[in-house]
Structures are given as C-alpha cells and as structure tokens.
Amino acid sequence: MSKPIFLESEIEQSPIDQAAFSVLPVPYEKTVSYGGGTALGPNAIIVASEQLETWDGKSNPSALGIHTCDTVDCQVDPDVVIENIAKATQAILEAGSMPVVLGGEHTVTYGVIKGYLNAGIKDFGVVQIDAHADLREAYEGDKLSHASVMKRVVDEGIPLYQLGIRAYCEEEMAIREKHGVRYQDADDIVPQNIQSIQLPDDFPKNVFFTLDIDGMDPSVFPSTGTPVPGGLSWYQTLNLFESVAKQRKIIGFDVMEFAPIEGFHAYDFSAALLTYKLMGIVQRTQFSA
Numbered sequence: 188m189s190k191p192i193f194l195e196s197e198i199e200q201s202p203i204d205q206a207a208f209s210v211l212p213v214p215y216e217k218t219v220s221y222g223g224g225t226a227l228g229p230n231a232i233i234v235a236s237e238q239l240e241t242w243d244g245k246s247n248p249s250a251l252g253i254h255t256c257d258t259v260d261c262q263v264d265p266d267v268v269i270e271n272i273a274k275a276t277q278a279i280l281e282a283g284s285m286p287v288v289l290g291g292e293h294t295v296t297y298g299v300i301k302g303y304l305n306a307g308i309k310d311f312g313v314v315q316i317d318a319h320a321d322l323r324e325a326y327e328g329d330k331l332s333h334a335s336v337m338k339r340v341v342d343e344g345i346p347l348y349q350l351g352i353r354a355y356c357e358e359e360m361a362i363r364e365k366h367g368v369r370y371q372d373a374d375d376i377v378p379q380n381i382q383s384i385q386l387p388d389d390f391p392k393n394v395f396f397t398l399d400i401d402g403m404d405p406s407v408f409p410s411t412g413t414p415v416p417g418g419l420s421w422y423q424t425l426n427l428f429e430s431v432a433k434q435r436k437i438i439g440f441d442v443m444e445f446a447p448i449e450g451f452h453a454y455d456f457s458a459a460l461l462t463y464k465l466m467g468i469v470q471r472t473q474f475s476a
C-alpha cells in the first residue's frame with residue numbers, strides 16, 4: 188500500500204529540506220468523549236487534496252514545495268505517541284521546513300509543541316481556534332485528554348490566545364485567569380462578524396496556530412467529534428488566521444479534530460481546501476516581500 192501524499196495528483200513531492208511545508212499525518216484518537224472518527228481525518232484530508240487546484244484563488248502555495256511525512260505511529264501508549272509526534276515535528280523543523288500537522292484528536296498539538304521545545308524553539312505563542320477552551324487540568328482522570336491539551340501548553344509557560352471558544356467550565360475560566368490566557372470568544376466575534384484581531388503587544392513574535400475544526404460552525408464542519416453551534420464561518424476563519432499572520436511570524440500550524448462522515452465527501456474536500464488555503468495565507472504573508 189502506497190502512502191497518501193498531499194496534492195499528489197498535481198505536484199511533485201519535494202524532499203523535506205526543500206519544502207516550505209511538511210504535512211504530518213497523525214491519526215491519533217484515544218480520548219474522544221463524544222463522536223469518534225478523528226483517526227480517519229488525516230488520510231481523508233490527504234486523499235481529498237487530490238481534488239485541489241494548485242492555485243488557491245490568490246497564490247500557489249505548492250510552488251514553495253510540499254512534503255508529506257510518514258504517518259506517525261499512534262498504535263502505542265499515549266505518552267509514546269506524544270513522543271513520536273514530538274520527534275517527527277522536530278525533524279521537520281531541523282530540516283528547515285514548516286510543520287502542517289493533520290489530526291487526529293486535539294491532544295496531538297501537545298506533542299507538536301513538545302517538538303518545538305525539543306528543537307530549541309521556546310520563544311513563541313499559540314493562537315487557538317476552537318469551540319472548547321481545552322484548559323481542564325485533566326478530563327476523566329486523563330491529563331493527556333483532548334479537553335486538557337491547552338492546559339498542557341500553558342503549563343509549558345507558552346502564552347495562549349483563544350478564538351471562538353463557546354464551551355467551557357468554571358475550572359477553565361479560573362485557569363484562563365491564572366495563566367493570563369487572552370481570548371475573544373465566539374459570542375463576541377461571531378454575532379459582530381469580526382474578521383480580524385489585534386494581538387497584544389507583549390504576545391510573542393512567533394506564533395504556532397492550532398485550528399480545531401470544531402471552532403468553525405457545524406454548518407460548515409459537522410464532521411467533528413464534539414460540535415457546538417455558534418461557530419466561525421469559512422471566510423471568518425481564514426480572515427482571522429490572516430490577521431494573525433500579518434502581525435506575527437507563523438512557525439507552523441495544525442488542523443485538528445476532523446472526523447470524516449462516510450458518504451459526505453464535501454467535508455473532506457473542505458478540510459483539504461482549508462489546509463491548503465492556510466498554506467496560501469502563510470505564503471502571501473510570510474514568504475513574499
């Protein structure tokens with residue numbers, strides 16, 4: 188069985204050290220609390236990428252080179268999976284490429300962040316689009332839960348900015364306060380149709396962007412395990428990402444919690460296009476003069 192390669196039908200795969208973007212598939216699904224299927228997400232996105240045009244409407248991010256990494260082995264203990272993700276992320280960074288990580292449940296992002304830290308990259312912040320704050324100390328006794336992933340990130344001392352949150356508990360509100368987490372929640376940005384944000388001056392110059400598909404509205408992506416109404420629209424998501432990319436250096440991004448629905452290929456294609464359009468925004472804001 189040959190491994191799936193992002194945009195294989197349209198482009199030559201670039202070697203990792205010549206690719207601006209390295210797609211890392213991580214089909215990890217262990218702590219899902221509601222609907223399942225995120226383990227099938229990365230492959231569905233990569234298969235659907237066959238249908239993309241190289242021109243994303245504004246530029247051609249594939250011209251910068253795209254490499255697809257081997258799929259991370261997720262059939263091992265959770266802490267080993269996290270280490271595997273960290274190693275794969277570190278390898279991308281050490282090759283001079285930018286991680287574009289496809290989940291899998293949101294816990295994956297913790298392994299990615301560890302990869303940056305292990306590569307000696309410590310001065311960065313995380314901007315998160317999500318329906319859920321993911322700031323619980325533990326969920327159902329598990330510290331490596333998708334509902335705790337951003338707590339693991341702030342525990343590393345990494346500044347966090349949250350966008351589109353609309354599901355959280357009192358514990359998470361207290362953790363926001365304690366860790367100085369900045370945010371603009373969905374009940375603020377969605378009704379007012381806010382398309383750009385201003386990061387605080389003291390927020391780090393380098394940003395890793397984590398996009399939980401459920402941050403977007405279920406009318407756009409019902410294909411996720413824990414959907415919550417009142418989320419971001421398609422263009423709003425892209426524009427918010429672009430506003431961050433215009434203010435900061437993007438050092439990588441991920442697309443998490445995509446759970447394909449059998450027979451509804453529109454969502455697979457949407458997730459592939461979203462991933463590619465994020466690459467395009469990175470290309471136009473970071474790579475051109």
Ligand SMILES: [Mn+2]
Pocket residue numbers: 293317318319321333399444
């Ligand atoms: Mn999440």
